[in-house]
Every structure is written in structure tokens, then in C-alpha cells.
Amino acid sequence: MVGVAAGDSPKDGWSSRSAFILAAIGAAVGLGNIWRFPTLAGESGGGAFVIFYIACVFLLGLPLVLSEIFIGRAGQTDAVGSIRKVAEASNASPTWSVFGSVGAIAAFLILSFYSVVAGWVLYYAGVMGMDLIDAILSGDPFRGALAGESQEAIQGRMGDLFANPWLLLAMHFAFMGATLYIVAHGVGGGLEKAATWLMPAFFVLLVGITIYGAFVGNMGEAFAFLFTPDWSKLTPAVMNSALGQALFSLSLGVAGLITYGSYIREGSKLGSTSAAIAVADTSVALIAGLMIFPIVFAVGLDPAAGPTLVFQSLPFAFQSMPAGALIGFLFFLLILVAAITSSISLLEVPTAYGIGERGWGRRKSALIFGGGAFLIGIACLLGYNVWSDVRILGFWPLFAETDILDTVDGFTGKVMLPLVALLTSIFIGWKADRRLVEETTGLAGPMLGLWRFLIAWVCPIAVTIILVTGLFPSILGG
Ligand code: PFF
Numbered sequence: 001m002v003g004v005a006a007g008d009s010p011k012d013g014w015s016s017r018s019a020f021i022l023a024a025i026g027a028a029v030g031l032g033n034i035w036r037f038p039t040l041a042g043e044s045g046g047g048a049f050v051i052f053y054i055a056c057v058f059l060l061g062l063p064l065v066l067s068e069i070f071i072g073r074a075g076q077t078d079a080v081g082s083i084r085k086v087a088e089a090s091n092a093s094p095t096w097s098v099f100g101s102v103g104a105i106a107a108f109l110i111l112s113f114y115s116v117v118a119g120w121v122l123y124y125a126g127v128m129g130m131d132l133i134d135a136i137l138s139g140d141p142f143r144g145a146l147a148g149e150s151q152e153a154i155q156g157r158m159g160d161l162f163a164n165p166w167l168l169l170a171m172h173f174a175f176m177g178a179t180l181y182i183v184a185h186g187v188g189g190g191l192e193k194a195a196t197w198l199m200p201a202f203f204v205l206l207v208g209i210t211i212y213g214a215f216v217g218n219m220g221e222a223f224a225f226l227f228t229p230d231w232s233k234l235t236p237a238v239m240n241s242a243l244g245q246a247l248f249s250l251s252l253g254v255a256g257l258i259t260y261g262s263y264i265r266e267g268s269k270l271g272s273t274s275a276a277i278a279v280a281d282t283s284v285a286l287i288a289g290l291m292i293f294p295i296v297f298a299v300g301l302d303p304a305a306g307p308t309l310v311f312q313s314l315p316f317a318f319q320s321m322p323a324g325a326l327i328g329f330l331f332f333l334l335i336l337v338a339a340i341t342s343s344i345s346l347l348e349v350p351t352a353y354g355i356g357e358r359g360w361g362r363r364k365s366a367l368i369f370g371g372g373a374f375l376i377g378i379a380c381l382l383g384y385n386v387w388s389d390v391r392i393l394g395f396w397p398l399f400a401e402t403d404i405l406d407t408v409d410g411f412t413g414k415v416m417l418p419l420v421a422l423l424t425s426i427f428i429g430w431k432a433d434r435r436l437v438e439e440t441t442g443l444a445g446p447m448l449g450l451w452r453f454l455i456a457w458v459c460p461i462a463v464t465i466i467l468v469t470g471l472f473p474s475i476l477g478g
Helices: 017-028 030-042 048-076 079-089 093-136 149-164 165-184 187-216 220-227 236-249 258-261 269-298 309-319 324-358 360-381 404-431 434-441 445-472
Strands: none
Touching: 017 258, 017 269, 017 309, 017 324, 030 048, 030 093, 030 236, 030 269, 030 309, 030 324, 030 404, 048 079, 048 220, 048 236, 048 269, 048 404, 048 434, 048 445, 079 093, 079 258, 079 324, 079 404, 093 149, 093 258, 093 309, 093 324, 093 360, 093 404, 149 165, 149 309, 165 187, 165 324, 165 360, 187 269, 187 324, 220 269, 236 258, 236 404, 236 445, 258 324, 269 309, 269 434, 309 324, 324 360, 324 434, 360 404, 404 445
């Protein structure tokens, strides 16, 4: 244990190595694992996507996780300041810190729509919670969910929510407010406390619902779907989305792990720490697949239903399952917990920037950036109703058809994250001082050589491919 001051002081940091690992896993595990991963795996035909995704995580994501944590650990301040310090110690230009600013802006933009989507989860948790109370009051707590509602009514709920800006706004407000509250309480008192309470609850729920799915669902079919590759389905577009998903899921390219790494006060086993984060994040994505698809197959739903799979299909599936009212509520609670431990990490990046680079107090900084992201989020949610015709990047063919939320999501995911990841790999692979890297990471021998090769060669080349194919899909013939 490292003795550090809590509260607002610059010394505020993680109380132990395991606290850091838990918080970093909390940041990585989020809507990306439980909503985006099953959606993409389902749309992309399963096995081949999943296996390629796992390869991306370990060949590309893991070296970048270690690089970001190294920068933070070495710099001990916000992302921009930390990159600048590493650059100075390596006789490289301080201009490299620009990629920290781009990352912080990306985190801020992602937070704006992440909170809106988490708001949908909050709404569904509320609907299922009220249904559970109803089940308990009616003396049948183990009945299926939403008893007596037609399939149209259940699936129509999403459209009704989207058509109601006030309801969307209320949910967005509540979620952003909770995020802001935790971040305002600092690293030890806010971020670490949230992670140490919420992550164990998350794992219990995840394992519990997966075991439930194994009993009532079709685990065999789900297993075959997720792990039997049909390589003909691995098109360039599918590879592109698997690579992008690996970055998003590991929270890479937004300087999040630089920021979290800067609160590590002692110790240098960064290699095994990074591996623990990557393994945990990937395991949760796979378990989420094994939680959702058995239920999807058991009731004959379409695994390729897209982003609405979780919101429209599963409540319907829970209707015909034993204890569906209870499990349905717990399911949305699980996603909510995962979302909040990620959204706090998103807000922490610009908040740390405000503290480190502008000299603001923590509360002021969190309020400015959380409030700003809240306002942009309002534009995103209005894009589903009153502003449904607005195309903010309509001049760009890639975004000509996308609503406001999808445009912010697409621009950050396809442009900003890969760009920051690319610059990170070039900076670490070619510029950073080797002695500083070895001392700070604690890596040596063949592992050090392997990491160097991956970060200096494999990452820049692969990430360039994501960036270019993401921006110019015509290259892929798409
Ligand atoms: N990794 C998160 C998820 O999978 O939901 C999303 C995310 C969180 C991205 C925090 C970036 C970040 F800094």
C-alpha cells in the first residue's frame, strides 16, 4: 500500500496496485462489452469476427495499453503534461503532447453520447424495475417480464422513448449528474470508491445471469455461433470494425489510461498490470456474448438485429423465461454499473486536463467539462426527434446519412481514436527514451523485445490501415 493523501490535493492517487487494476478494468468494461460487442459479433456472423477481435486485442491493444499506462506513470500528471514530460526526458519535441489534447477532446465527445445511450439503459432499468415491483406485489415475483404485453408493445417502447425528447433528456441528465458527482469527489474518494464497490457487484451479476442463461437458454448454439469461424465472413469491413472495437473496448486513444496511469504512485509491474486489464476486458466481452446469445437463440431471435438487439429483443425474450422480470431488471442494472465506471473515466480525462494545464480546482473542471458534454449530448438526443434531419458533417460522404449521435460516435471512433493510437505507437516505438521505458515499465528480456516490435511496427501499420479504411471505405469497395 502506498500512503497518499485523499481529496483534491495533487497527491491524490490509487491506494494500491489492485485498486488501479480494478479502476482500469472498470473503465474498460462498459457499453462497449455488453452492448457494442454482441451487436457487432451478431451482425458480422460470429466466430471469425470474434477470433480476429481477440487477435487485435492482444497484438495491438495490449501494447498500446502498456504504452498509455507507461506515459501516465512516468509523467504523473494529466495526459498533455505527461506526454510533454516523457518527450522532454527523451529529447523529443514537446509538440507530441498534441495527441494528448486530441485524446482529451475525444473523451469529452464520447462522454456526450455515452451518457445518452446510458440514459436508455437507465430508462429500461426503470421499466423493468417497476415491472418487478408489480410482479412482487401481485404475489408472483418469479414470473416472466412485462406480463401480458404484446411483442409490438415491447419492441415499440424504444421508438416511443426516442420520440420523447423530455424523457431522453431526463435520463441523460440523471446519468451525467451521477458521473459528475463521482468525479468531483476525486481519485481516492470518487473513482476508486466507485470501482471497488461497483466492479464486484458487476462480476456477481455477470456470472449469475450467464449461469441462468446456460440453464434456460441455448448455450450450445451460442457457443458454436461465437467460436466456430467461417473465414469467408472475415471481409475487410469486418476486420476494420473488429480493430475499431478493440480500441474502443480497451478505452484506447482517448488518453484515459494515461490519466489513470498518472495516479499510480509506486511500483513498476506495468506489463502484468496491462495484461490483466486486457484479459479481463476481453473475458467480459466473451462472457457477455455467452450471456446474451443463448437467450437470443432460445427464443428464436435474430442475432444480427443490430444496435437494438439488447434493448428491443431481450425484454421480449425475458417475457417467456422463468423469473424473467427479476433477471431482466438485473440485466439492465448490470449494464448501468458497467456504463458508469466507464463514463467516470471519460470525464476524468478532461477534468485532469483542466486541473493540470489550467490550474482549475477539481470541482470546477469537472463541472465545466461534464456540463459541456451534457449540452452536446442534448444535441445528440434531439437528433432522434426534433433535429432528425440535421446532418452535422453532411458534406462528408461517410457521415451523409448519419444522425447527430451516430456522427459524433463515428467521427470519434473512426477518426480520433485511431489517430491518437497511431501517434501513441510512433511516439513510444520511435521517440521515447529506452532507459526510461525499461525502468518505468519493469519489462526486460524477450517480453521487452516483443513489445517493442509490436509497438514500433505492428501497431503503426495496422492502425494506419484502420484509419485509412475507416475514412475511405471506397478503398474496401464498400
Ligand atoms: N471502454 C469503454 C467501453 O467499452 O464501453 C468505452 C470507453 C470508456 C472508451 C472510457 C474510452 C474511455 F476512455
